Amino acid sequence: MDDRHETRVEAPRLTSLSHGGGCGCKIAPGVLAELLATQASPWPNAAFADLLVGRETADDAAVYRLNDEQAIVATTDFFMPIVDDPYDFGRIAAANALSDLYAMGARPILALALVGMPIDVLPRETIAAILRGGESVCLAAGIPVAGGHSIDSVEPIYGLAALGVVHPARVKxxxxxxxxxxxxxxxxxxxxxxxxxxxxxxxxxxxxxxxxxxxxxxxxxxxxxxxxxxxxxxxxxxxxxxxxxxxxxxxxxxxxxxxxxxxxxxxxxxxxxxxxxxxxxxxxxxxxxxxxxxxxxxxxxxxxxxxxxxxxxxxxxxxxxxxxxxxxxxxxxxxxxxxxxxxxxxxxxxxxxxxxx
CATH class of the missing domain: 3.90.650.10 (PurM-like C-terminal domain)
Structure with a gap:
């Protein structure tokens, strides 16, 4: 049975509520490089020796060694709507966030939802469909959406903070x-x-x-x-x-x-x-x-x-x-x-x- 359904009130097109959509919302790489250049060293000192991957090479996720057999892989990704169907938007945003784990060679273990929605603009049913779409992809990946955080925002935003595990020697x-x-x-x-x-x-x-x-x-x-x-x-x-x-x-x-x-x-x-x-x-x-x-x-x-x-x-x-x-x-x-x-x-x-x- 398809989880999508019609909203009870006329809802605006999701893409009409955002100035950009999907990964096209990213800050331009040149601007991002300037911002990060003002931060502390991406690999500060030996106190972080178990941080196998940080931001030094603009990699897809952070990797922290727990022991000789396990490393935790952590990432977060969220954006504004790329499509108008709320269920599809949730699915796309979740798959995009989990991709960073796969790109490090990791097996996902759980996700947290990141939700920013214009509560007085979008019907509750639309927002709920976005969340269901994201959860459906996480279930397909074999992981739970174990919690999250939400805010009332001007533009609709959805994504995940996601965790995975990988053997330290097999990090890609x-x-x-x-x-x-x-x-x-x-x-x-x-x-x-x-x-x-x-x-x-x-x-x-x-x-x-x-x-x-x-x-x-x-x-x-x-x-x-x-x-x-x-x-x-x-x-x-x-x-x-x-x-x-x-x-x-x-x-x-x-x-x-x-x-x-x-x-x-x-x-x-x-x-x-x-x-x-x-x-x-x-x-x-x-x-x-x-x-x-x-x-x-x-x-x-x-x-x-x-x-x-x-x-x-x-x-x-x-x-x-x-x-x-x-x-x-x-x-x-x-x-x-x-x-x-x-x-x-x-x-x-x-x-x-x-x-x-």
Missing amino acids: RNSTARIGDVLVLGKPLGVGILSAALKKNVLDRAGYDAMVDSTTRLNRPGIALAQMSDVHALTDVTGFGLLGHALELARGATCGIRLRYRDLPWLEGVEALARQGIATGASARNWASYGAEAELDPALPDVARALLTDPQTSGGLLAACAPHAVEDVLACFRAEGFVRAAAIGEVVGGKPRIVVD
Whole structure:
């Protein structure tokens, strides 16, 4: 039985209540870097020796070693509506938050809900449907929503604080790629463009269904990838777009990355919408933040920049693996239903930079 139902009073479109949606709400990477530069050292002193992963490489979650066999992985992620259906919004936000755990190779164990809602604007039934949507995804991941926190806010906000566990030796970081590694992407790209089309009322039902299917698909392959020694680095592609998150890999490993544009998988209809000028504001902000560290082949389509910087909500895992392990990595993705997973580039020598040809 579907948990969705009609609200009892006329409710405003969720996307009409927010200035941005999904991971497109993220603070631009350049601005974020400036803010974090004013903070204390991300790895202060030996008193935090069990903090295996902090914010030093802009990784997906924090990792704290409990003992020789267990490390706790902690993350939080929340945003404003990317869709108008409240149940779908809850599902997408929850899947997106849990993705950070999978990107570290962790198995989720519990979540806490983070809820900010305009109580006098949205019907109670709408808010309840958002919460049910998030809980449904957590149940699919095998974990409870064990509590949370709520506030009355101007814009609707929903997400999770999530915890997972992993063996300390199997943590997958975004900073440990090796020269010669092949990059494998788990999901097709284009969520931001589809969400922008939805907000402009030009997205058809097929496009909407494809967007929701992609953004609610849990990145569970991350657990199996953590067991593979030939997978050297792992992250997920979210609000900074493919270029931004690939650049984080490059910076962490102090190497370059070459992407093959022809091999990039796109959600159906995305390229056509991009040619019509559909894009998010976050795409331009992303390019302004890191475009100087990217080189795009002049022969690429005019829309390449917008597509490569498109913010992905609940995007795919990006794995750096040894060349001989590519088929095993692809098989790992496909066993979980990620049929569009693809090898899209490689790690190369040189300074941290992204080349797309």
